[in-house]
Amino acid sequence: MxxxxxxxxxxxxxxxxxxxxxxxxxxxxxxxxxxxxxxxxxxxxxxxxxxxxxxxxxxxxxxxxxxxxxxxxxxxxxxxxxxxxxxxxxxxxxxxEEPRTGLSISSKEVYYFYEDDRVKDVLSCMKKTGHTRFPIYTNEDKYSWLLTTREIISWLTNQFDNPKIDLNQVKVKELYKKDEKEVVFVSQHATVFEIEDIYDDEKKDKIEAVIITATGKETEKPNGIITSRDLLEVALAEE
Structure with missing residues (x-):
């Protein structure tokens, strides 16, 4: 024995x-x-x-x-x-053996919108919450793209001289701008180790955010969002 x-x-x-x-x-x-x-x-x-x-x-x-x-x-x-x-x-x-999950360090209050929602509602959400990233979904509830303050500011700047612009009429999908930034989906059980590996691979400069859902599927609503800044803040807190 x-x-x-x-x-x-x-x-x-x-x-x-x-x-x-x-x-x-x-x-x-x-x-x-x-x-x-x-x-x-x-x-x-x-x-x-x-x-x-x-x-x-x-x-x-x-x-x-x-x-x-x-x-x-x-x-x-x-x-x-x-x-x-x-x-x-x-x-x-x-x-x-039991590292923290990505969800534990993420921005847990995630606000998302549909492509046919109004830009005005996004701006109101930004003002109220201070959030800077919003997952956008199709009417079929499938993830489409990530709207950031960068795209919003760029769009507003281009509309500055347009006296006829009515934010009540402008839809979110009109702000879509294709770029090389990527979003990676992971499950809510993914560890910080796994999230760090995602940001450490050869495409790390192209990753805008890691979106956390229940099982990591794009058809699921987000439970959290992690950016490279979130990982940096965790690192600074630990050191």
């Missing part, structure tokens, strides 16, 4: 937690071309959680090497880490 958690030595608890973190690092750090713990930590700098705990993780790697290299046999260690260190690495391992 194996040992229970209560019966594990501090060294065994430390190594178990270390291996849990190592497993998550190998799953999370994409295209690292290595499975070495410390190298994964440095290559995973784009992930705020890894970056936040970088120094701790590197110290854990040094301690782990010292402990493992001083094993007499598979169940016997000469060195024993301090209880505080063991409890800290176990806490961090738990945090790595």
């Amino acid at each position: 194996g040992k229970t958690k209560v019966e594990l030595t501090l060294s065994e608890r430390f190594e178990t937690a270390f291996n849990r973190i190592h497993k998550i690092l190998k799953e999370t750090v994409k295209q690292a071309d290595t499975d070495k713990f410390t190298e994964l930590v440095y290559k995973g700098h784009n992930h705020v959680l890894i970056r936040h705990y970088k120094d701790d993780l590197c110290q854990f790697a040094k301690l782990r090497n010292a402990i493992v290299h001083e094993k007499i046999d598979i169940d016997y260690y000469i060195a024993e880490p301090h209880l505080d260190v063991v409890e800290e690495i176990e806490r961090i391992a738990a945090e790595f």
Whole structure:
């Protein structure tokens, strides 16, 4: 019969937690071309959680090497880490195994409109909420495009000298402007790790926002929106 958690030595608890973190690092750090713990930590700098705990993780790697290299046999260690260190690495391992979801850091109050809605209503929403991005849907309830303040300001500027403009009559679809910006849909269970990977790929400069829906389908209404600015704010808060 194996040992229970209560019966594990501090060294065994430390190594178990270390291996849990190592497993998550190998799953999370994409295209690292290595499975070495410390190298994964440095290559995973784009992930705020890894970056936040970088120094701790590197110290854990040094301690782990010292402990493992001083094993007499598979169940016997000469060195024993301090209880505080063991409890800290176990806490961090738990945090790595259950990272925050993207929904937890997103703008949860999402206001969306239909293509045949009035621009005036969008402007009223902007004034009331301060929001700057609005998913636009077709009358068939399918996502069409993302309206941002950039398009709104550009359109209003072009209409500045038009005395006949009536915002009560202008529909949202008249503001559509095709550009290279993209929107990515993810489910409400997507982790911050996954959102960071989306913004870190080769098309990151083309991504306007990540829209969160129940299962990540474009036919579902948005539960949250994440921009690169949201990720930056999380990073600044963590550091």
